[in-house]
Amino acid sequence: MITRLYGPEAFGQLGLYNAIVHLLGPAAALTYPIALVLPKSEVDAKGLAYVSLTIAAVISLLTGFVLVIWHGTITDIFDLGVISQYLYLLPFVLFFTAAHQVAHQWLIRGQRFSAIARVSVLQAIAVNGAQAIAGLFRPVGGALIWIASLGRLLHATMLILAVRGRGNHRGSVEAQSKVVRPDSFVKLTRQYWDFPLLRAPEVIISSAAQSVPIMLLAAFYGPSTAGYFTICRTVMGLPTQLIGKSVGDVFYPRIASAAAEGKLISGLLIKASLALVIVGIWPYLTVMLIGPYLFAFVFGGEWLQAGEFARWLALGAFLNLVNRPAVQAMPVLSAQGLHLIFTIAGLVVRVGGLLVGYLFLNSALASVAIFGLADLAFNVARVIVVVHRARYFDKHLLTGRRA
Numbered sequence: 095m096i097t098r099l100y101g102p103e104a105f106g107q108l109g110l111y112n113a114i115v116h117l118l119g120p121a122a123a124l125t126y127p128i129a130l131v132l133p134k135s136e137v138d139a140k141g142l143a144y145v146s147l148t149i150a151a152v153i154s155l156l157t158g159f160v161l162v163i164w165h166g167t168i169t170d171i172f173d174l175g176v177i178s179q180y181l182y183l184l185p186f187v188l189f190f191t192a193a194h195q196v197a198h199q200w201l202i203r204g205q206r207f208s209a210i211a212r213v214s215v216l217q218a219i220a221v222n223g224a225q226a227i228a229g230l231f232r233p234v235g236g237a238l239i240w241i242a243s244l245g246r247l248l249h250a251t252m253l254i255l256a257v258r259g260r261g262n263h264r265g266s267v268e269a270q271s272k273v274v275r276p277d278s279f280v281k282l283t284r285q286y287w288d289f290p291l292l293r294a295p296e297v298i299i300s301s302a303a304q305s306v307p308i309m310l311l312a313a314f315y316g317p318s319t320a321g322y323f324t325i326c327r328t329v330m331g332l333p334t335q336l337i338g339k340s341v342g343d344v345f346y347p348r349i350a351s352a353a354a355e356g357k358l359i360s361g362l363l364i365k366a367s368l369a370l371v372i373v374g375i376w377p378y379l380t381v382m383l384i385g386p387y388l389f390a391f392v393f394g395g396e397w398l399q400a401g402e403f404a405r406w407l408a409l410g411a412f413l414n415l416v417n418r419p420a421v422q423a424m425p426v427l428s429a430q431g432l433h434l435i436f437t438i439a440g441l442v443v444r445v446g447g448l449l450v451g452y453l454f455l456n457s458a459l460a461s462v463a464i465f466g467l468a469d470l471a472f473n474v475a476r477v478i479v480v481v482h483r484a485r486y487f488d489k490h491l492l493t494g495r496r497a
């Protein structure tokens with residue numbers, strides 16, 4: 095087990111580095127890859143892929159320039175001394191992340207979910223195996239950071255090979271034989287303007303809601319506390335990654351197709367959410383009941399504190415899993431602006447909880463507990479509002495039919 099090779103401080107360094115990557119990664123292509131499933135024309139989808147990669151290349155170069163000029167200042171301002179030497183990996187990782195997004199969305203467009211799952215499993219095996227081998231010889235945070243960075247390159251490469259490989263759907267093959275005109279780039283960027291202007295800020299702020307807590311905990315209580323929180327969030331996020339993401343990948347094109355065909359969508363949304371409730375409640379309930387003992391048994395005695403954290407984060411993480419269909423439905427409901435408002439509110443509430451725990455109680459556990467309760471309230475509110483928006487969408491559709 096990786097956690098028996100690396101201590102909390104090493105995981106804290108990895109968590110801090112990943113927090114920065116997760117904060118900047120969604121901005122690498124300004125979320126244009128998310129729009130790849132929407133165009134009816136395969137050529138337009140291919141054009142969006144080129145637009146995404148071009149933007150990512152420019153942003154990655156700008157990131158490298160900023161780091162070369164202001165590396166020391168950035169390190170001091172954000173208290174990143176423990177990972178300062180690894181910040182130079184960021185420009186490369188950002189481009190790998192964008193390439194991953196493009197290939198992933200192209201496979202979703204072709205409904206090649208088995209290829210996505212197969213690549214994810216192989217990438218996880220490769221990364222975990224490399225971490226285990228490195229841990230036998232050099233169990234430090236730097237090894238984890240290098241492996242995580244190379245793992246992103248591997249994941250993007252395997253997805254691209256899957257896109258270009260056999261079994262690709264007919265439309266994609268036809269698109270590969272057609273040349274995308276440069277003047278179509280401008281048309282496509284304008285046609286999907288709401289993604290960089292509305293979806294990108296939302297995704298960045300949403301990533302900040304995931305990343306800023308780790309950065310604050312590292313600054314407030316040290317790398318070890320950040321390590322506890324990192325491993326806890328990783329474990330709590332597994333059902334969302336394994337179940338929620340798969341459901342979301344299938345649900346998004348399905349609800350988009352239903353809306354385009356003039357079908358009612360609130361029933362699809364509610365059924366998908368209830369299915370995740372039934373499937374997802376059990377692991378989170380187990381963590382709430384015996385979290386500390388479970389973490390100590392599985393990961394080692396020094397991870398008992400992570401289990402205490404997990405108890406307070408379990409309900410919020412469970413509702414985040416249930417929220418996956420609601421989040422995927424927002425672009426279809428033309429609720430990008432609403433999504434942005436909710437994401438800003440979520441960031442403020444969660445970070446506010448951590449600050450209250452630090453400033454008034456000076457306790458890491460209290461900070462995490464308040465954070466978990468705020469996360470729970472936010473996710474409950476979001477799913478209720480999106481279901482209401484879907485019902486309004488259906489009502490407007492039915493009114494149009496009667497007219």
